[in-house]
Amino acid sequence: QEPLTASMLAAAPPQEQKQMIGERLYPLIHAMHTSLAGKITGMLLEIDNSELLLLLESPESLRSKIEEAVAVLQAHQATESTHKSGTATF
């Protein structure tokens, strides 16, 4: 796939823009976190398109954002299990 530019994105209808970005993000995330790729991609797609284009252009920023998403998921799962068991499971 050729790199996604702001003009390519602007030329697509809004609902297709997220699809175009998601299709480029997913393989990059899948390479880092296979089992969570679908969830992490969904979480990142809630970011503004302009910021998502920056992420696609900067592997370093993308990596740190992916790690942030994993941390958010893990923290959420930890609180979930705490609620269920009533005790901290750290």
Place this chain on the structure above:
Amino acid sequence: APVIMSKLSVNAPEFYPPGYNPNFTD
């Protein structure tokens, strides 16, 4: 590198490109 400040939500729906959806078993 640009710092992206948007917050991430665990409630976001999962996203799979065509052909990647693990929920479809061949």
